Amino acid sequence: MKPKVAFFDFAGCEGDQLQIANLEEDLLALLGQVEVVSFREVMKEHSDDYDIAFVEGSCTRLQDEDRLKQIRKNAKIVVAIGSCATIGGINALRNYREIDDAKRIVYGDSANLFDAYTARPIDAIIPVDAYVHGCPIDKDEFLHVVKSLLLGKKPDIPTYPVCVECKKNENICAFERGQFCVGPVTRAGCNSCCINEGTICWGCRGLVDNPNENAQKEVLIKNGLTVDDAIKKFRLYFGWQERRR
Amino acid sequence: MKIISKGDFKSFVNALIMDSSLNVIGVKSKADKFAFGSLESADDLIMDYDVTLLPPKKYFFPQRETLVTYDVAKGFSAKDPVEKKPTVIIGVHPYDIVALLHMDEIFRETKSDPYYFEKRKSSIIIGVNIQKMSKWCFAAHMGCATIDHGYDLMLTDLGNRYAISIGSQKGELLLDKYAKNVQNALARDIQLVGQKKREVIAMTQQKLDFSPELIPELLSKSYEKSAFWEKHSEKCLACGSCVLVCPTCYCFDVKDNPDLSLEQGERVRTWDGCLLEDFAKIASGENFRPTRPTRYRHRYFKKGKYLYDRFGFISCVGCGRCSSNCLPDIANPVNLFNDMYHETKASGVQITPASTPEVNIQTEGNIDYVPRLATIVRKEVMTVYETLFEIKLDDGSELGHAPGQFVEVSVFGIGEAPISISSPPTKKDTFELCVRKLGNVTTKLHTLQVGDKVGIRGPFGKGFDPEALKNKDLLFIAGGLGLAPLRSLFNYVLDNRKDYGKVTLLYGCKEPRELLFTEELLALTKRDDVEYKPTVNWCPENEVWTGNIGVITTLIPQVEFNPETTYAIVCGPPIMYKFVIADLKSRNVHDDHIILSLERRMKCGVGKCGHCQINHVYVCKDGPVFNYSKIKGVPEAL
Numbered sequence: 001m002k003p004k005v006a007f008f009d010f011a012g013c014e015g016d017q018l019q020i021a022n023l024e025e026d027l028l029a030l031l032g033q034v035e036v037v038s039f040r041e042v043m044k045e046h047s048d049d050y051d052i053a054f055v056e057g058s059c060t061r062l063q064d065e066d067r068l069k070q071i072r073k074n075a076k077i078v079v080a081i082g083s084c085a086t087i088g089g090i091n092a093l094r095n096y097r098e099i100d101d102a103k104r105i106v107y108g109d110s111a112n113l114f115d116a117y118t119a120r121p122i123d124a125i126i127p128v129d130a131y132v133h134g135c136p137i138d139k140d141e142f143l144h145v146v147k148s149l150l151l152g153k154k155p156d157i158p159t160y161p162v163c164v165e166c167k168k169n170e171n172i173c174a175f176e177r178g179q180f181c182v183g184p185v186t187r188a189g190c191n192s193c194c195i196n197e198g199t200i201c202w203g204c205r206g207l208v209d210n211p212n213e214n215a216q217k218e219v220l221i222k223n224g225l226t227v228d229d230a231i232k233k234f235r236l237y238f239g240w241q242e243r244r245r
Numbered sequence: 246m247k248i249i250s251k252g253d254f255k256s257f258v259n260a261l262i263m264d265s266s267l268n269v270i271g272v273k274s275k276a277d278k279f280a281f282g283s284l285e286s287a288d289d290l291i292m293d294y295d296v297t298l299l300p301p302k303k304y305f306f307p308q309r310e311t312l313v314t315y316d317v318a319k320g321f322s323a324k325d326p327v328e329k330k331p332t333v334i335i336g337v338h339p340y341d342i343v344a345l346l347h348m349d350e351i352f353r354e355t356k357s358d359p360y361y362f363e364k365r366k367s368s369i370i371i372g373v374n375i376q377k378m379s380k381w382c383f384a385a386h387m388g389c390a391t392i393d394h395g396y397d398l399m400l401t402d403l404g405n406r407y408a409i410s411i412g413s414q415k416g417e418l419l420l421d422k423y424a425k426n427v428q429n430a431l432a433r434d435i436q437l438v439g440q441k442k443r444e445v446i447a448m449t450q451q452k453l454d455f456s457p458e459l460i461p462e463l464l465s466k467s468y469e470k471s472a473f474w475e476k477h478s479e480k481c482l483a484c485g486s487c488v489l490v491c492p493t494c495y496c497f498d499v500k501d502n503p504d505l506s507l508e509q510g511e512r513v514r515t516w517d518g519c520l521l522e523d524f525a526k527i528a529s530g531e532n533f534r535p536t537r538p539t540r541y542r543h544r545y546f547k548k549g550k551y552l553y554d555r556f557g558f559i560s561c562v563g564c565g566r567c568s569s570n571c572l573p574d575i576a577n578p579v580n581l582f583n584d585m586y587h588e589t590k591a592s593g594v595q596i597t598p599a600s601t602p603e604v605n606i607q608t609e610g611n612i613d614y615v616p617r618l619a620t621i622v623r624k625e626v627m628t629v630y631e632t633l634f635e636i637k638l639d640d641g642s643e644l645g646h647a648p649g650q651f652v653e654v655s656v657f658g659i660g661e662a663p664i665s666i667s668s669p670p671t672k673k674d675t676f677e678l679c680v681r682k683l684g685n686v687t688t689k690l691h692t693l694q695v696g697d698k699v700g701i702r703g704p705f706g707k708g709f710d711p712e713a714l715k716n717k718d719l720l721f722i723a724g725g726l727g728l729a730p731l732r733s734l735f736n737y738v739l740d741n742r743k744d745y746g747k748v749t750l751l752y753g754c755k756e757p758r759e760l761l762f763t764e765e766l767l768a769l770t771k772r773d774d775v776e777y778k779p780t781v782n783w784c785p786e787n788e789v790w791t792g793n794i795g796v797i798t799t800l801i802p803q804v805e806f807n808p809e810t811t812y813a814i815v816c817g818p819p820i821m822y823k824f825v826i827a828d829l830k831s832r833n834v835h836d837d838h839i840i841l842s843l844e845r846r847m848k849c850g851v852g853k854c855g856h857c858q859i860n861h862v863y864v865c866k867d868g869p870v871f872n873y874s875k876i877k878g879v880p881e882a883l
Contacts (some may be wrong), residue, residue, distance in 0.1 A: 029505035147503050151658045152692065153685045156500060160521045163484035167570070168308040168516055170298045172278050175572060184482040184572060208483075210522060212537070215480040219572045 003150065006038035006050035008071055010057030010064055011091050011119065015136040016082035017041045017056055023139055030143070033150055052077045052149060054132075055122050058084040058091040061115040065125050072126040077149055080121065080128045081142070083135035087206035088240030090135070091119035095239055120240055130155050135204035135237070138190050158188040161208050162201045166192035174200040180225050182233055185211035203237040213242075246430035246438065247409040247420065254400075254407050257424040258287035261333055264423070270304060272297055272336040281334065292336050292402065293376040296564060300341050300492030301334050302348055305365040306516075312360065312499065312614040313512040317657050320618040321700050324511070331367040333419070339392035339399075340384040340562040342372050344492030346395045350556050351495050355866060356612040356851050369415055372396040374438075375445045381565025383451035383579050389562040390449070391442045401438045408438045451565065451579045455586045460549040460559055462599040467585050468546070468880065471538065477581055478541035480573035481520070487567035487576040488518035488544060493552075493560045496524075496855030499848050503658040510658055512614070519543050519855060527846045528662070528684030531819060533859065533881065545581065551861035557604040612851050616655045616700025617642075622675055624695050627761050630682050631726065632691055633667065637675045638701060644676045648733035649708030649842055649870040653850045654678065654686065655700030656693070662686035663847040663865070665730035666704065669737035679729035679761060705850040706869050709734045709814065709840065711741075718746040718810045722825055724753050724797050724817025728761050730842045730869070731816050742774060747811075749776040749804055753797035756781050757790045778803060797821060801828045808833040816842040822883045826873065839873035843882065 007017055021042050023030065037047040053075035059068060072078055083089035094102040095118050103111040122128060132138075132145050141157075148155040158164070162183035166173070169192050174181035183192065183201035187208050194201055207213075213234070220230040234242060249257065261269045262284055271290040273282045279294040281301050311324040337345075349365065352358040375382075375390060384390040392399075397416030401408040408430055411417045420427055430438075467473060488494045498517040503510035517524065520540050525533040534540050552560040561578055568577035589596060623635035638644065644652070644666070651665045662684060668677035682691045693699070711734065719738060723731045738745050750769065754760050760779065769777040778800050784790035793800060797817065813829050815822065822841060829839055845857035845864040852866035859881040862868065868876075876882045 026505060033505065033507065143505065144502075147505065147507060147658075150507060151503060152689055153659050159523050161482065161484045163482070163486050164489060164518070164521065167299075167486050167489035170275075170280050172276055172298065173570065173572075176278075177276070184484045208522070210483070212480070212482050215482055215573050218480065219482075 002033060002035045003051040004037045004047070004049060005034045005052040005054065006036070006047070006075070007040065007054045008038075008056065008067075009040070010055065010068075010085070010122070011060040012057030012082060012084035012089065014041060014056065016132070016134075019136045019139055020054075020142060023143070026139070026143060030146065034146070048074050050075055052079060054079045054081050055085050056082050058088050058119045059122055059125050060091055060117065060119045062117060063115065068122055068125045077129045078122075078126065079130045079132060079145065079149070080123065081132040082137050083133065083204045083206065083237060085122045086131045086133050087237065088119055088121045089204075090236065092239035093235060094119055095243070096235060124240075131157060133157070133187060133205035134190055138193065140191075141189050159209055160188055161211075162186045162188045162190065162192050162195070162205075164188050165190070166195050169196055171195045175219070175223050180220055180223060180229075180233060182216065182238075184219070185213060185216045203234070207238050207241045246435055247411065248403075248406055248428045248430045248434055249409060249424060250406045250426065253424065253426045255287040257420075258284070258290055258335060260423040261419075262286065266330060268330040268332045270301070270332060270334045284335070290335060292373050292400070294336070295377045296338070296379040296382065296566060296569075299490060300344060300564070300566070301337055302345065302492055304332050304334065305345070305361050305368065306348065306352075306495060306497075309513055309515045310360060311511045311513050313616070315501075315510055315512065315655075315657055315700075317508045317698075320698070321616045321655065323615050329363070329367065331369060332364065333369040333371065335371040335373075337370055337372045337396070338375055338384075338564075339372060340382075340387070340389040340564045341492050342370060342392050342395040343389040343562045344564070345370070347493045347552075347556070347558060347560050347562075348495060350558075350606060351552075352853070353608045354555075354606050354852065355608070356610060357608050358853060359611045360614075369397045369419060370395070371416070372399040374399070374401045374441060375448065376402055378445070378448040378450070379565050379569065380450045381568040381577065382563060383449060383453060383565060384563035385446045385449040386451070386453040386579070387457055387559065387561060387563035390445050401441050403434060403437055403441070408434050410438075451577075452583075453579050454583045456598075457559060458598045459586070459596050460582060461553045462596055463582065463585050463589055464546055464550045465599070466589055466594055466596065468542070470588075473585070473588065474538040474542045477575055477584070478538045480575050481537045481541050482573060483520055483522055483537055483540070484572075485518035485521045486570040486572075488520050489516055490566040490570050492562060492564055492566070493548070494518065495853070497849075497853070498856075499661065499854065501658060501660040507658060512661070514854075517855070519547065519858075524856060525846055527844065528687065533845060545578070546860065547858075548578070551858070553599075554602045554861050555604070556606065557602050612849070612853070613702065616653070616661070616702045619699050619701045621693055621695050621697050621699065624693075627679065627763075628759055631761055632680055632682075634678045634680060634690070635675050636678060636699065636701065639698075643673050644701075644704055646670055646676065646704035646733075647708035648711060648737050649730055650704040650706050650733075651730070651847070651850075651869060652676075652678070652701050652703035652705065653847075654690065655702070656686050656689045657698070657700075659686050659689045661700070661702070661848075663705075663850060665733070665842070665869070667729045667732045669733050669740055671737055671740040679726070679732070681726050703850060705847075706865055707867060709870050711737055714738075714812055715744050716746055717812045718806060719748050720804070720806055720811050720813045721748075721750040721752075722797060722801075722813060722815045722817070723750070724821040725755070725759065726761070727816035727818065727821070727842070728752055731814060732762065734814065739775070747776070747806070748774065749778070749806065751778050751780070751797060751800040751804065753780045753782070753800065753817075755783070757784055757788045776804065796824075798824050798828050801825070801832070806832070808835065808838070812838045812840060814840045819844070819883075826883070835874075836877060837872055837874035840870060841873055841876065842870050843868055843876075845869075
């Protein structure tokens with residue numbers, strides 16, 4: 001019997017589910033291996049009977065916790081997809097200010113109508129079995145993770161930084177182009193897609209397990225970034241991870 | 246030497262490009278940098294570049310390469326033959342040619358890598374003498390700024406014309422076939438080329454303060470200086486840039502990539518680097534080079550000492566790519582070596598060049614990356630984590646292993662893992678693997694059933710030498726899963742019992758339920774020609790244990806042996822060795838009477854991928870069985 005899979009979203013833009021919906025012919029091949037029972041972005045039906053739950057988005061309110069715990073209870077395997085779910089994502093940027101300030105900025109006079117607390121990745125609430133990092137996720141890596149899970153294998157997620165892929169792709173280093181990049185401390189797996197296109201790594205896949213953060217900040221500052229800006233570079237995606245370190 | 250005008254040279258290049266049977270590569274611009282790439286017109290070719298982003302090795306040892314394809318229904322096969330077009334690479338600097346010569350030696354040692362050589366052998370290298378030099382380049386110090394061999398053709402820019410040195414018949418034929426108006430060089434041209442080559446040396450901006458022939462010896466004297474290595478690597482990002490851009494780095498990883506049918510897929514190798522955190526990590530989680538300073542040090546030792554000892558060359562050609570790619574600026578070998586030199590000199594230590602190593606590179610056939618199909622014929626659960634698999638090769642052949650050797654076991658779609666062979670060579674039709682459920686491959690293997698297929702490569706490595714141990718007393722010391730490789734020798738000895746003296750087995754586990762081969766071991770207690778002593782570290786209340794309680798070393802004082810005639814054969818978890826060896830030595834066992842079997846991350850099994858390397862030793866090829874007297878001076882071994 002094909003494993004049943006379901007997709008869920010929390011605070012996020014649903015861009016990761018969109019990547020999956022956009023898999024084109026691979027999507028058809030994938031549907032030969034799994035049965036999708038819930039995927040709000042592409043179907044109306046919903047079922048709570050599933051084996052693998054793919055969860056997008058951060059946990060940003062107390063009531064999100066109950067829903068996450070229910071998903072964990074229903075699923076044999078929980079996979080976090082996208083930066084918001086895996087590392088807190090850009091939602092965690094708000095953790096640098098008072099929550100009431102953040103609410104006022106976003107909701108204005110209606111701030112009292114909304115709940116919000118420290119934004120966090122889903123593994124702050126429930127155990128997570130596999131991660132598909134990225135903002136948005138990379139289609140190939142998503143397929144790699146799914147294939148691995150179906151074969152009963154731990155997905156192979158790099159522990160090394162983006163520089164590895166960037167060098168293999170023979171890119172000109174962003175720093176050599178006068179730009180500032182956090183690729184040297186960011187987990188690879190995206191095939192250095194942003195630098196391949198001539199921009200920089202923003203760090204959407206989160207820090208590697210043992211980043212040399214001081215050395216990286218020094219590199220940023222040595223190349224002309226102010227200390228403040230170097231810190232901001234790290235805050236964009238690394239906020240939750242940095243707080244925990 | 247020949248002469249060709251620049252206009253005729255351009256026509257020559259265009260003629261090569263026009264020939265669709267050739268794959269023509271040249272240096273092209275990439276923004277304000279340069280890279281080797283496919284040439285569509287001679288106009289794109291740049292000959293006065295400083296350095297390319299990546300070296301030309303990518304054409305012979307690509308970033309990603311399929312080694313094997315598989316189909317669950319059909320088994321493993323060599324990858325489909327690629328286009329066998331000869332690759333002509335135009336504009337290779339001398340240091341990159343030297344690097345290719347190094348790679349040739351590395352990829353042919355012991356067993357030749359077919360994927361590298363299928364591309365390399367048909368290649369045609371057209372070099373060019375350096376006209377502009379990267380400020381990081383120190384090739385002149387390494388003797389690699391100019392070269393008189395290793396190319397098919399070598400060009401020198403003489404203003405309106407190129408001088409061409411012909412390095413091979415292949416080069417000469419190429420020139421005959423595709424170039425027009427090639428003249429013989431005049432004496433003044435030859436003189437001019439000599440002058441140009443001398444000018445190259447003078448372009449060097451980097452300054453090595455001493456002769457590079459001192460490097461191996463300097464490194465030897467600096468291994469233990471942990472403060473030195475910590476200071477230099479403090480800012481290391483472990484990003485691997487230095488090794489990934491290196492023209493002589495050859496380490497690789499091997500991974501399986503199933504397609505969406507999950508029934509078919511490919512096994513690919515990708516560039517890897519010893520600076521990366523998990524490079525020496527094994528499935529149990531043990532990391533044999535866990536810190537940045539140890540990995541940073543390994544890189545310099547590999548280039549300046551280990552490869553020198555094995556091949557007789559310092560495997561750094563001075564291209565300066567590592568220096569220019571290191572963001573914290575800690576990878577420049579010139580800075581490190583100068584600092585090492587001055588520090589060593591200041592401490593009053595005399596440095597003389599190391600004696601030239603004896604180099605004897607032999608090639609015995611090709612590496613076979615394609616596993617043989619085999620069937621699980623018996624499966625016996627031994628503990629919660631360990632199962633014994635009896636395996637038969639489908640082609641009916643014998644594995645033909647020596648005790649202590651290992652095989653690479655493939656599980657479809659998952660990958661390959663090194664597993665030591667547990668059965669003695671006296672068992673011929675099948676062989677046994679005692680496997681602990683740890684990583685992806687071994688976990689999946691445990692779910693397979695009798696009749697299921699696996700892939701087998703090997704046997705690999707140097708095992709025990711049962712002949713050399715004949716008539717000796719043998720003291721086997723096994724910790725946990727360490728019994729698995731020892732059993733291949735132990736059972737061989739029992740099968741040939743009269744050939745050996747006293748036989749003792751000391752076997753320790755954490756707790757009784759972890760003991761392996763319990764029935765076999767129980768049978769030993771009924772024999773009077775074998776002494777068997779088990780121990781457990783502790784016994785939980787719900788289990789029964791009447792034997793010794795304590796770590797494995799608590800058994801050693803309980804046995805009598807004559808150190809003159811006894812050989813100790815030891816295998817266990819990494820932590821065990823130093824304690825057992827210390828106790829054996831305190832009982833006067835000679836170093837060369839201690840034989841160890843070591844575990845490391847073995848990916849290729851043939852001394853190429855670099856993962857199992859401990860200092861200069863490849864565990865997969867030089868081991869996994871080592872005589873302690875040979876390995877005790879290897880700091881990373883124990």
